[in-house]
Amino acid sequence: MIEFQAVSKRYPDGTVAVDELTLTAEERQVTVLVGPSGCGKTTSLRMINRMIDASSGEIRLAGENITDRDPAQLRRGIGYVIQHAGLFPHRSVLDNIATVPLLTGATRRAARARASELLETVGLPAELGKRYPKQLSGGQQQRVGVARALAADPPVLLMDEPFSAVDPIVREDLQDELLRLQSELGKTIVFVTHDIDEAVKLGDKVAVLRVGGKLAQFDTPAALLAA
Ligand code: ADP
Ligand code: ADP
DSSP states (O other), X not given: OEEEEEEEEEOTTSOEEEEEEEEEEOTTSEEEEEOSTTSSHHHHHHHHTTSSOOSEEEEEETTEEGGGSOHHHHHHTEEEEXXXXXXXXXXXXXXXXXXXXXXXXXXXXXXXXXXXXXXXXXXXXXXXGGSOGGGSOHHHHXXXXXXXXXXXXXXXXXXESTTTTSOHHHHHHHHHHHHHHHHHHOOEEEEEESOHHHHHHHOSXXXXXXXXXXXXXXXXXXXXXXX
């Protein structure tokens, strides 16, 4: 479980990106941060893995203040997926996914076996493993991005507009796939989107942010729709 306790972020130029944010992302649930561009979604997400440090307030992961954690060690338990999959262009799909197990000490053989398994997990055919990222469609690249984020088997997944760059039909596919995966894997997911329909579809809980970084609402999709 991830707890934000009155978390604020003021950038050096004075911009207040996040203003006294308090919310809890429950274990094994999808918590969505939704709101217009500039409302502090990405900043909030990046504070969880300490790519950005909060200016004030406290973030706790499984009860422990994350500022007490070594950032590199913290990130090993947190997968991160971004809008453009962020794949290494000069490595094959399989090697992109295998990178993480290799870095954490797996043999090349074990890393590739794990990567093949993950390709299947995200619904991609094994043949695609030999291709390079640019030889895949946008939707396929995003699936590889998800597979790579899952490679270290992190309990927490941070997803920043992972499906925003693909066309609407593929996007629906990816959303369905994520729900299927989540019902199997039960990760603690924090998912950022500017699309309220996506938020309602994917979230167990939805946090609606306003420009200025204030929390406007935090509730289940059903309660939000009823309001
Ligand atoms: P969102 O993800 O909701 O689009 P961001 O978290 O990226 O919002 O940005 C929130 C606000 O903080 C915006 O006003 C943005 O311009 C500003 N911001 C983001 N990064 C920086 C930065 N490094 N320095 C100054 N302002 C920033
Ligand atoms: P997003 O897709 O999250 O809205 P942006 O295009 O707003 O991305 O921002 C891209 C990068 O630029 C991010 O790393 C963000 O932190 C940084 N950034 C955004 N706004 C500002 C700003 N006003 N000043 C400096 N950096 C910024």
